[in-house]
Structures are given as C-alpha cells and as structure tokens.
Amino acid sequence: MNLKTLTMAVVFGLTLGPALTVADSNMGSMSGMDKKESTGPVQSRGVITAINTEKRKITLNHEPIPELNWPSMTMGFPVAPEVNLEGLGKNDSVFFTLTPAGKGQQITNIRKQ
Structure with a gap:
C-alpha cells in the first residue's frame, strides 16, 4: 500500500x-422521518437483522410506522430490561411494541410471528 x-x-x-x-x-x-413523538406504545412488524442480548439491542428491518411517520427501514433499538430475548435470532419475523424512552423509542414487547 x-x-x-x-x-x-x-x-x-x-x-x-x-x-x-x-x-x-x-x-x-x-431522511423521511419527522421528529414526531409517539404519546404511547406503537406496534409494528419486522425482521431481526442483528441481535445483541448482552447489550440488549435489536436491529430490525421494520414496516412503515405511520404513528411515528417512519417509512420502512432498518434501525436499531434498545430493549427494555423486562423483555425476554430467549428464542429470538437473526432473520426471525417478529411483531413488536415500541414505547417512548428518552429521546427515542425502546422495544417493550417482541414475539415471533
């Protein structure tokens, strides 16, 4: 080199x-995302593209989330401490709930479809 x-x-x-x-x-x-904040939990579907159970973070390729004015995209989310991540893995199709936390959203419920 x-x-x-x-x-x-x-x-x-x-x-x-x-x-x-x-x-x-x-x-x-x-781009394509407003700073619109949800006043309560919102639900969506997606596919897990990465999961880090130690750091409690999941990256999802999710469907559009109209309540947040989000298009379909891939993004990472923190996972609430009470959420059980056992049995979840990369490429799993999931149904999940996002709840406002700090300046963003966190996963407060997730299950395989």
Whole structure:
C-alpha cells in the first residue's frame, strides 16, 4: 500500500467512525422521518437483522410506522430490561411494541410471528 492510499484510508476511517456514531444516536435526522413523538406504545412488524442480548439491542428491518411517520427501514433499538430475548435470532419475523424512552423509542414487547 502506498503512502497516499494509506493516508486516505486513515482520514476516511477517522471521519466515518464519529459520523456513524452520531447517525445511530440521532435517528430524528434521517431522511423521511419527522421528529414526531409517539404519546404511547406503537406496534409494528419486522425482521431481526442483528441481535445483541448482552447489550440488549435489536436491529430490525421494520414496516412503515405511520404513528411515528417512519417509512420502512432498518434501525436499531434498545430493549427494555423486562423483555425476554430467549428464542429470538437473526432473520426471525417478529411483531413488536415500541414505547417512548428518552429521546427515542425502546422495544417493550417482541414475539415471533
């Protein structure tokens, strides 16, 4: 690898890492999404694309959620402590409930379809 390629790779890595962190924590800035907040739980369907039971996070490719004015997309959600994640895995079709938590939404119920 020549010096120019190495320098470009380092610069790209240093700028992309923080950008991805900000994008993950600030879902309200995504195109097609209003900052409309739900006043109560909303339900939807989706497919699990990633699951981290240790960190209690699930990434879902979900259907549109009209109550939040969200189009169909893939995004990660924290999972409430009381939710049992046993038996869930990648590529499972699920029915889930989102409830407002902090500046976003968290999964408060999830089950296989």
